[in-house]
Amino acid sequence: HKTARHVPGLGRGLCTDLRRRGACKKETSQAGLAGKVIESVEPLIGGELKDDPELGQFSSLQKCQSAVCVPLRSEGGVYGVLLFASPESDAYTTEFMEALAIYCDQAVIALQNAEQYQGLYQEKESFIAREEQARQKLVYDLRRGPLQTMKTIATRLGRARAMLSRDPKRGMEELARLEVLTRRTVRGLRALLFGLQPITLGSEGLKAALERYVQPMEGQKPFIHLDITEPGERLSSKVSGVVFSIIEEAIANAREHAEANNIFVQVGLRDDLLVAQIQDDGKGFYTYAERFSGESMDGLGLSTIESWAKSINGKVAINSTVGQGTTVILTVPLQG
Structure with missing residues (x-):
């Protein structure tokens, strides 16, 4: 105008x-x-x-x-x-x-x-910043802990090999100490993996995080079948993170050791409990009841699963028989 x-x-x-x-x-x-x-x-x-x-x-x-x-x-x-x-x-x-x-x-x-658009852009920038922060922390922790320890183990293995020819007894003692150190390093690495939880877990919940976790494995053996009930606010973010890590570790163990065709993951609510079951149809192994050794349990990551469950007042039952597969059952108290 x-x-x-x-x-x-x-x-x-x-x-x-x-x-x-x-x-x-x-x-x-x-x-x-x-x-x-x-x-x-x-x-x-x-x-x-x-x-x-x-x-x-x-x-x-x-x-x-x-x-x-x-x-x-x-x-x-x-x-x-x-x-x-x-x-x-x-x-x-x-x-x-x-x-x-x-x-x-x-x-x-x-x-x-x-x-x-501005909201999505800010969310993307925040996501990138959190990912970079997590990456830098992981690099720092790896350099300070496991990487340094592995260098030490490599050096001492060289000495132990030379020692075995000159003094077999001392050489075997050194190898035993290195075995303990190696197991300790493995536990340290698992602790680092425990801290690497997906951002999806906090923003979208346990169900979405598990679906995204198994997505890259679709079409590969063993086939992973999910049946997840989202616990929502009845599971705190801390407990939800531990539950995710336990399920992730159980799936990884089954994929690596079980020689299974299928892995079935079920998460549901029963009264005041969250019940998670990870079952495979693989070769199985002997359980505690059959005097399966603690060292081998630790090698399979199962003792780690038990310690994580205790940290959230949860319980783990591991049932396995040779030739009949393995079932890991986690129960965790719900809040509210």
């Missing part, structure tokens, strides 16, 4: 600003142009703004003789308003107001799309 003075849209901060000035406390009949538009969610044409209880407090509008105010409508109500004001009387027509309303409806869609 040639005579219009465009006043930048008084956006979502308008209503807050008007409340601060006391304008929104008035009844609709006493409210000014912007207040009526916000209340009715319909565009309006107004006259002189000098005495407007809301807009008249802005010095740039006090000489305006006519105005058109259009709501920026969204599903949740009024997103903001767009105001055109002019020093000329009767500067705006109904046709102009209706055209402006159409423009504003499209503008709101663009603004909402921009907000959604």
